Amino acid sequence: MDFMVFxxxxxxxxxxxxxxxxxxxxxxxxxxxALQWGVMNIINIAQGDLVILGGYIAYFMYLYGIHPAWGxxxxxFIMYFVGVGIYKLVINKVVDRDLFISILATFxxxxxxxxxxxxxxxxxxxxxxxxxxxxxxxxxxxVLPNSKIFSAVVSIxxxxxxxxxxxxxxxxRAIRATAQNARAAKILGVDTEKVYAATFxxxxxxxxxxxxxxxxxxxxxxxxxxxxxxxxxxxxIVAGLGNLPGVAMSGMGLGVFEEFAxxxxxxxxxxxxxxxxxxxILVYRRFKLSRKREYLK
Amino acid sequence: MNKNLILYASILVFGLAAPFIFPAFxxxxxxxxxxxILAVTWNIQGGEMGYNSFGNILFYGLGMYLCASxxxxxxxxxxxxxxxxxxxxxxxxxxxxxQGMAAGLVVAAVxxxxxxxxxxxxxxxxxxxxxxxxxxxxxxxxxxxxxGIEIIGAGQGFTTPPFPNVGGLEARGEFFYFCSFFALVxxxxxxxAIYSTRFKLILNAIRDNEDKAExxxxxxxxxxxxxxxxxxxxxxxxxxxxxxxxxxIDSTDVAFDGREMGVFMVxxxxxxxxxxxWGPIIGATVFHIFKEGFWTFFLGWQYVALGVxxxxxxxxxxxxxxxxxxxxxxxxxxxxxxxxxxxxxVELK
Numbered sequence: 001m002d003f004m005v006f007x008x009x010x011x012x013x014x015x016x017x018x019x020x021x022x023x024x025x026x027x028x029x030x031x032x033x034a035l036q037w038g039v040m041n042i043i044n045i046a047q048g049d050l051v052i053l054g055g056y057i058a059y060f061m062y063l064y065g066i067h068p069a070w071g072x073x074x075x076x077f078i079m080y081f082v083g084v085g086i087y088k089l090v091i092n093k094v095v096d097r098d099l100f101i102s103i104l105a106t107f108x109x110x111x112x113x114x115x116x117x118x119x120x121x122x123x124x125x126x127x128x129x130x131x132x133x134x135x136x137x138x139x140x141x142x143v144l145p146n147s148k149i150f151s152a153v154v155s156i157x158x159x160x161x162x163x164x165x166x167x168x169x170x171x172x173r174a175i176r177a178t179a180q181n182a183r184a185a186k187i188l189g190v191d192t193e194k195v196y197a198a199t200f201x202x203x204x205x206x207x208x209x210x211x212x213x214x215x216x217x218x219x220x221x222x223x224x225x226x227x228x229x230x231x232x233x234x235x236x237i238v239a240g241l242g243n244l245p246g247v248a249m250s251g252m253g254l255g256v257f258e259e260f261a262x263x264x265x266x267x268x269x270x271x272x273x274x275x276x277x278x279x280x281i282l283v284y285r286r287f288k289l290s291r292k293r294e295y296l297k
Numbered sequence: 298m299n300k301n302l303i304l305y306a307s308i309l310v311f312g313l314a315a316p317f318i319f320p321a322f323x324x325x326x327x328x329x330x331x332x333x334i335l336a337v338t339w340n341i342q343g344g345e346m347g348y349n350s351f352g353n354i355l356f357y358g359l360g361m362y363l364c365a366s367x368x369x370x371x372x373x374x375x376x377x378x379x380x381x382x383x384x385x386x387x388x389x390x391x392x393x394x395x396q397g398m399a400a401g402l403v404v405a406a407v408x409x410x411x412x413x414x415x416x417x418x419x420x421x422x423x424x425x426x427x428x429x430x431x432x433x434x435x436x437x438x439x440x441x442x443x444x445g446i447e448i449i450g451a452g453q454g455f456t457t458p459p460f461p462n463v464g465g466l467e468a469r470g471e472f473f474y475f476c477s478f479f480a481l482v483x484x485x486x487x488x489x490a491i492y493s494t495r496f497k498l499i500l501n502a503i504r505d506n507e508d509k510a511e512x513x514x515x516x517x518x519x520x521x522x523x524x525x526x527x528x529x530x531x532x533x534x535x536x537x538x539x540x541x542x543x544x545x546i547d548s549t550d551v552a553f554d555g556r557e558m559g560v561f562m563v564x565x566x567x568x569x570x571x572x573x574x575w576g577p578i579i580g581a582t583v584f585h586i587f588k589e590g591f592w593t594f595f596l597g598w599q600y601v602a603l604g605v606x607x608x609x610x611x612x613x614x615x616x617x618x619x620x621x622x623x624x625x626x627x628x629x630x631x632x633x634x635x636x637x638x639x640x641x642x643v644e645l646k
Contacts, residue, residue, distance in 0.1 A: 043426055043430070090608055090612065093612045094611070094612060099425060099426040100349045100425070100426060100429055101611055101612075101615060103349075103426055103429055103430070104349075104563065104567075104607060104611045105607070105608050105611045105612060107560065107607060108603075108604045108605070108606070108607025108608040108611065109604065109608060110604075111556065111560070111600055111603055111604035111607065112600075112601055112604025112605060112608070113604075114556075114600070114604075115598075115600035115601045115604065116601060119597075119601075226437065230430075230433075230434055230437070233430055237427075266445070268441075268444065268445035269441070269442060269445050271437075271441045272437075272438050272440075272441030272442040272444075272445065275434040275435070275437045275438030275441060276434075276438045276442070278430070278431065278434040278438075279420075279431055279434050279435050279438060282423055282427055282430070282431040282434075283419040283420065283422075283423075283431075285423075285427075286419065286422040286423050286427075287419070287422070290422055
């Protein structure tokens with residue numbers, strides 16, 4: 001336990017800013033999670049592994065001498081097809097089944113991806129160096145890498161584009177209609193199978209963007225997927241499905257929480273504290289719901 | 298009934314004789330016993346109660362750490378033991394080892410049961426996938442947190458006391474085999490006994506419709522917690538034995554190994570057929586044989602195979618081996634089948 005973070009205001013500011021910039025990324029991943037959860041009623045445990053895979057695409061561009069920031073454009077394209085492929089192979093067989101079946105199936109996909117990435121890219125912690133330099137604020141007391149600011153700006157831009165796309169485009173309307181009532185949408189001529197595939201693809205593409213940004217700002221490793229899944233799940237249950245400002249706010253809140261947990265408990269408890277927070281939130285939710293005597297099925 | 302008795306007696310005799318018939322496979326047989334315990338106890342939640350838990354690994358890992366800590370801590374300072382890593386300056390005498398192991402196993406079984414009782418009220422109130430994800434988080438959190446605690450070895454792991462020098466490697470294998478086999482027998486007898494009472498019907502009522510079960514006047518929460526405590530008891534016991542057998546405890550790779558054991562127990566129960574008494578046992582046996590074969594011949598690709606296996610089983614084989622047998626030979630399961638109805642169904646297909 002180390003409460004230094006509260007004794008020096010500059011460290012507090014630093015932790016808050018770091019957390020907010022990190023949280024924007026979490027919110028982007030969580031938005032994808034909320035999308036597929038709302039539309040297809042699937043909780044994708046492999047979400048984090050899609051993020052890491054997207055990160056490796058950017059990392060490989062960096063290895064071949066292309067600036068990794070271009071990964072933000074390239075990796076969603078590749079990831080879209082990866083997502084559609086996963087949908088065609090596995091998800092479409094579990095989409096109308098029990099939720100646990102889909103959790104377990106995506107858990108299998110997650111283990112598969114984790115191991116394949118371990119074979120393909122090695123078990124080292126890697127980072128794509130963007131060379132963006134750093135910004136110093138408040139007499140150099142607060143240090144912000146420009147790559148973090150870049151990643152936050154890009155994720156906000158992508159999120160806004162996606163929201164507009166969902167509102168205006170034909171596919172976006174079809175997706176929203178399917179989320180509201182799949183059967184009615186089918187009757188009115190929406191090809192729900194295609195909508196599901198596109199939703200899963202868009203989710204994977206979002207993961208690709210987030211992964212590319214994570215590979216620039218933080219580090220990636222084949223086994224780091226599960227925490228991202230858990231973070232996005234947590235953000236979605238705190239914010240609720242289809243509550244976009246809520247997703248953004250709780251994403252940033254989670255980022256700040258993590259930074260403070262990092263300072264106070266030490267880095268080795270960072271991931272543990274995220275998982276514990278999930279348990280606490282779920283338990284809190286359970287007592288809140290049971291007081292109201294209403295259960296979510 | 299008589300036929301059953303002969304069956305059980307022959308299994309018991311085979312189990313007792315197995316380490317002497319297959320002396321080379323003693324360790325594998327002990328691991329098989331532990332796997333069966335985990336699958337059968339998972340089935341209480343996942344199969345009978347409809348609460349799909351990823352978190353029973355929590356009790357397994359807890360039991361593993363507790364057993365080893367008690368075994369060391371009873372005679373030597375624990376902190377110095379873990380600090381020295383593999384280079385031990387303390388040696389257990391045979392008496393100390395067995396006393397420590399016995400006390401350790403008792404603690405390893407009892408403490409997880411208490412923990413399950415304490416957290417049960419909060420966790421078991423969650424429904425469906427919220428429960429699944431919450432227990433998944435619990436298991437991973439326990440692994441991450443125990444990886445940061447110095448006194449139990451933190452990141453560098455915890456070497457359990459080596460087997461004392463009585464009878465060498467053979468005696469070690471036999472000792473751990475009989476430990477795990479008796480734990481398995483105990484687990485089987487307990488679970489069979491509680492399945493033959495009203496308890497199982499209540500669990501099934503919870504699985505089928507919890508709100509209605511509550512409306513019928515069943516205190517569902519009480520039974521859910523009891524079911525979880527039974528699971529925790531045997532998971533802790535299995536973990537304690539497994540810790541001694543493996544000889545080395547790492548927080549995320551051995552004890553709270555959600556990626557291996559945590560998934561294995563779910564997979565074994567589903568493979569065998571959840572919601573049946575024998576399903577998880579058959580599933581665990583088949584799975585263990587498959588796993589060992591794969592682990593030996595395709596080393597390195599085992600997790601890829603595991604991932605594919607999970608997806609295939611879940612999608613194409615969700616009813617498991619017992620479910621398939623039941624569909625094929627319904628008469629054996631005491632179901633009356635109308636022959637004409639069956640023919641009509643076949644024709645419909």
